[in-house]
Amino acid sequence: MTTVIGRYHALVEAGELRPDTDQAAAAERLNILQAELEAAPPRGSTLWKMLRKAPEPPRGLYMWGGVGRGKSMLMDLFFDTVQVNRKRRAHFHEFMIEVHARLAEARKSESGDPIPPVVAALAEEARLLCFDEMVVNNMADAAIMSRLFTGLLAARVTVVTTSNRPPDDLYKDGLNRQLFLPFIALIKDRLDVMGLNGPVDYRRDRLGDATLWHVPNGPEATKALSAAFFRLTDYPPEDRANVPTEELPVQGGRSLHVPKSLKGVAVFSFKRLCAQARGATDYLAIARRYHAIIIVGIPVLGPENRNEAARFVTLIDALYEYKVKLLASADAEPARLYPTGDGAFEFERTVSRLMEMQSDAYLALGHGEK
Numbered sequence: 001m002t003t004v005i006g007r008y009h010a011l012v013e014a015g016e017l018r019p020d021t022d023q024a025a026a027a028e029r030l031n032i033l034q035a036e037l038e039a040a041p042p043r044g045s046t047l048w049k050m051l052r053k054a055p056e057p058p059r060g061l062y063m064w065g066g067v068g069r070g071k072s073m074l075m076d077l078f079f080d081t082v083q084v085n086r087k088r089r090a091h092f093h094e095f096m097i098e099v100h101a102r103l104a105e106a107r108k109s110e111s112g113d114p115i116p117p118v119v120a121a122l123a124e125e126a127r128l129l130c131f132d133e134m135v136v137n138n139m140a141d142a143a144i145m146s147r148l149f150t151g152l153l154a155a156r157v158t159v160v161t162t163s164n165r166p167p168d169d170l171y172k173d174g175l176n177r178q179l180f181l182p183f184i185a186l187i188k189d190r191l192d193v194m195g196l197n198g199p200v201d202y203r204r205d206r207l208g209d210a211t212l213w214h215v216p217n218g219p220e221a222t223k224a225l226s227a228a229f230f231r232l233t234d235y236p237p238e239d240r241a242n243v244p245t246e247e248l249p250v251q252g253g254r255s256l257h258v259p260k261s262l263k264g265v266a267v268f269s270f271k272r273l274c275a276q277a278r279g280a281t282d283y284l285a286i287a288r289r290y291h292a293i294i295i296v297g298i299p300v301l302g303p304e305n306r307n308e309a310a311r312f313v314t315l316i317d318a319l320y321e322y323k324v325k326l327l328a329s330a331d332a333e334p335a336r337l338y339p340t341g342d343g344a345f346e347f348e349r350t351v352s353r354l355m356e357m358q359s360d361a362y363l364a365l366g367h368g369e370k
Contacts (some may be wrong), residue, residue: 008024057153061160063075063163069196075160080131116151123151127232139174161191166195167188212326214328217331233263233338246261248261251280264289283315292326335351335355
């Protein structure tokens, strides 16, 4: 039988991972959870029907730690290995967008509280929910999370999640945070909390001393950024002709086509992001979803393409706010990207941010850290 701990040790022995006591402890805990989930009889089976009462669901896990410490890798290893019916893995931000959409539909068809029917539907679809990058940045999510997850756990759903922050720091300094505090208490009471803060930042390690801002645009820059993408995502060479695309949900029922998307890294052209009619909502969706983005084809900016420049400023503000790592190719260095003309003075703040985003201090920050 394939186990989480067996696969983890194989990666260490192959040299793909370095020995890390925090990772090993989390792998052991996930291995126990795998065994508990697989031992439970499937719902509706003969053995399940023979039980006088359904067995207690396995206790979930909240893994938190700095960027690049292997949290998502371990959760993916667990999710791919555990043999259970009705399991689901989702990026936390996308899950909450879906929840709000379901609540809106429930309000149309139900006269009462919309949360119970949404919880019931989610629990029917999955008895194991795995979330990547739990972070809470808006009051709409914070206000419902306690009741939503209390309902899911009461419905016997096991939750495994990763986050850059310990539970007590979620939604820190957020508006009406008192509404969110019961959710923190719920996490600490019903899930095991484990920190992963080992010595190796794999994400930063994969970048090495790579150049983040390539000048000028052209084949050499494209080749370098392509190599960086595959280092960040650890994508097998034999599959590189078939990198996945993604349709990123945006508030308002729209979606944004992402030409390349893998393991939290996305690739865009400047034209796709800034030459089309886009706004802060689009850019915030990108910043929340991806821990690193690659932008190719950034031109020199000026009064003649001021609309594109204004969108680029809004984009960089969103990426900076969520501490997204930026790699890019451009026709000029940041300081010469908007050299003269009306708007050059206002662009100086963006230049400052672009420079800071290449610093070691910025790169060491976790995705979403404030």
